[in-house]
Amino acid sequence: MKYLIISLLCLLAFVSPAAAASTQTDTAEADYRFQFDRYREAHRQYQVAKANFFEANTLKAEQDALVAAKSAAVLRNEVLRTYTHWLRLQLLDQSPHYPTVNTIAPSLLVLEHWYTSHSAQIQAAGALQSYEQVNQQYLDHIPEQERVFLQGQIHLKLGLLLDFQSQAKSHYDTLTPTLTTITTIPEVEQGMTKISQLGTAFNEKILTVQTFSNALEANSFRMDRLYSDGSNHVESLRNIQLQMLDLIIELDNRYVHNSL
């Protein structure tokens, strides 16, 4: 029995940390969706209470509308906080092959704390005027929120592409010893040179996208344009990667495993 328990503990100790991280990410996503459902209901009640307040214009209606608005605003913050948490965990999942995410994730954590703090301020607002002041703080904070979200999303894309890149590289490294012995074949030499060039182009493009992401702070926010520019960068990265993968697969099939 003692050995059985020790064996089970050893087994648990060797369970992949990546799998555990993935479970955390799934839980975070489920929490985000749950909060979104709660927010929808609260927002519906806020709209009803607000309409009653504008129509009746009584103290009772005002108080009811204030309670409903505060509840909706707190749950909106909760939706945004859980979304930020989910995005942060997705980013951290990429950290083994893209350590840069460790420098991006803290800004998402700061944002999470901001929502918690702001919710406390909403709860503390006892009158219409103080609530509107707190609401204005939220409105002023939106550009920062959008910047952090976009940065996180861009780096998440980079992390996923770099995961593919590291898989491709590790496989190519196993082929290189065989390929270097047959560089007398012109196609092999050309293929290896082209792969090397594409690898360099990929790394340069990664730097370009990172610069783009860092420069977001200085930009005035036109989100559609930024999303479009970011998508174009990511797409060109993906195209470089596809070309490189095709070349590696062809060299592997034709010259290493001779199956073509």
Add this chain to the structure above:
Amino acid sequence: MSTTPFDLVNSKLATFKQLVVTHPQLQPLFTKFGPFWAKFGKVVTYSVLILTFLIIAAVGVNLGLNYARQIADTTNTPLPINTPTVTKTQNFRSVLLDVRDQVQAFDPLLPDPAPPAVDNNITLKQKP
């Protein structure tokens, strides 16, 4: 040595001839019936021969038909052909094909995951 009906009739006829010699009063009867028995014997002999031939022919035809039916029922199996041995090609599948499929399916569009579409201005101010 088998005795045909014709031989029997002939022997009876010879006996009857002797009777005619010893008994002359039988001469008119002999004259009347003698050629008839000779003809009767020939007819019987040829009839038996023809009947035997027909029976043998019928049995032969029947056997032939049965044999033909048996041949028709059997399935014709062709002779085995010596097939040439094909050299097997190893079907290699690169592990990177799966990675390539994932990259192909990778969606470059931002924002992803899309931020929640929430009401950014939960206010109780009247719209102007």
